[in-house]
Amino acid sequence: MESKLGFLFDIGIILLAANIGGIISKKLKQPVVLGQILVGLILGMGILEKTETVSQLAEIGVVFLMFIAGLETDVNELKASGRSSSLIALGGVLIPFILVFAGMYIVTSNFLASLFMGVIATATSVSISVQTLREIDQMRSRQGIGILGAAIIDDVVGIILLTLIIGVVRPGENNNVFLVIGKIGIFFIMTFIIGYLLIRVMSKISTKINIDDKIVSFAIVFCFILAFLSEELGVAAITGAYFSGVVFSMTSCRHKLSHEVHRISSIIFTPIFFVAIGLGVDLRAAISALGIGIILVVLGSLGKIIGCGFGAKISGFGNKEALQIGFGMVPRAEVAIIIANLGLAINVINEKQLASVIMMVLITTLITPSLLKWSFGRA
């Protein structure tokens, strides 16, 4: 019986560490996520093991994160920022992808791993962009809206890219790219048909019985089952979670859902996810990944600044504004780590490369606020 409840102790320690890490991060004006990963790194140095229970709770955490990201994908906001956001996003996906892929391929000679690292380099973090822009009170500026819109498109494109590459590299599956795209097509069509029907049924039922207090539960059920099914169909679970969020983002309860799911997730599951990432990192590998990490940080950051800046420039922004937008698109966070984690799980990248991604997240998150402050300060 004693060891049977050891998981309660593990979770308690992880949540405590996550909170302490978060508080220290906040004191140092850093994103909470950073502190959580760092305490995970410390706990991983022989204090705690990454048990199956911790891994599964962490998996629920990432599913919730992507579900919330889906819920917060505003199709109308996208339309409003429109052409410029699309060009910024396009540049911000293409250039980092090409630069990092090329750089990694030159260093590692591993085609698939380099492709995967390229995909990882495309994923800008919306949350950190928003947080940074809010801090310097530039969220409603033209550059701010451009960054936000581009970050949303970036997310969607990143997930499609990820889905493509997962389908291609998944071992034991048919590697025919057209078959994979077809399967993904079927997945998306299926998701939207199910989603459409679900929303129709929901709006009909809600006139008869009060579904309001049940909606959070049903949305979570939908999200978990779609995440599972997408995995079974050869698409990543987080893709299913993201699109189940998108489905519910088209209902009137999106704000309620995003608020409630965030609440549940942020107290238990999300902290466990970020600490577990740290727990899972071999620090010796991270230090040995210094070389590859620096390449990734430099190429990934330059790629975003050049790509997004160029996209902004040709859609009508001035040089200064284009640079600000480029800086705003530099930070990577959870999504990059999620993809890297997945890549490790399916043996496409190794621990060293995962460690280099964590280094990229740490460094880009640390430098972005300063870069943005400096560039806006000059204005």
Added chain:
Amino acid sequence: MESKLGFLFDIGIILLAANIGGIISKKLKQPVVLGQILVGLILGMGILEKTETVSQLAEIGVVFLMFIAGLETDVNELKASGRSSSLIALGGVLIPFILVFAGMYIVTSNFLASLFMGVIATATSVSISVQTLREIDQMRSRQGIGILGAAIIDDVVGIILLTLIIGVVRPGENNNVFLVIGKIGIFFIMTFIIGYLLIRVMSKISTKINIDDKIVSFAIVFCFILAFLSEELGVAAITGAYFSGVVFSMTSCRHKLSHEVHRISSIIFTPIFFVAIGLGVDLRAAISALGIGIILVVLGSLGKIIGCGFGAKISGFGNKEALQIGFGMVPRAEVAIIIANLGLAINVINEKQLASVIMMVLITTLITPSLLKWSFGRA
């Protein structure tokens, strides 16, 4: 990878079933808990297995339930209803304990199991009493307050009784009752010293940094670690969870905590707990437990009606009011099942006896609203 995410599917199905069961229960004006256990019974008929992940999430659910029960233990409310509540609770603990212990011992000749079943029979469910009284608009009546106060004392006494019996019957431990009581004493003293220090530290820190948004996390950490430590000290984990709730019930954030933890728990963990109870029941055993179940239901219900009624009578209530109070104390729910589940886990009672407890919960929960309505209708 496919089977790795099977737990997401399991959880999705369990939450879906729990919600459907809950909705049907509500439509039929029954407690939600009933429907959740029933769908668990159905899922257990070959559809789903009770995996380790499900068991652990269920364990978190019960820890949260007991933590909330602790948070809602109002020391002041107890003082107000005072003497009469104590007498009602005393009668309602002693008579069912004696009747059920005697009845079970005659039938099974198993001393420890009969003792344990006696303890199970003492646990009135506060939630169902409150729900029933609210429905017939008698919550603020003298009988209502008497029932509420007694139910709270009943809970505390039940947990102490449970702690005692767990300490006594735990295999491999020293069975010296005084040692056990001493250990429990040390546990309580330790809990209150830690709790007292924690509250002092909290109130000091809160003047310097804003701890408000972190309090839920820290309370959960405290609860999980105390639940684990109490289990390690030979006291049940739920006792640790309950008393960590009691500690925080003495702080100004008790309402916030009870609200937030209930929210988190009620969407994911608590439904899994109740469905998992159904999942874990062998229906054939339940049917074969019909005889023992009827004895438990009859003796357990009569015990509460007689014991609480007598307690009410000698503390100044009239015959009619004493009967109403007795009826109000009949329902058993989560606590009885929690204790029975624990008894099964430590091999003190068997599946048949667990099934008979579930039968008691089902039947007493079903009959109480009618009994109360009838008795108040006559007034």
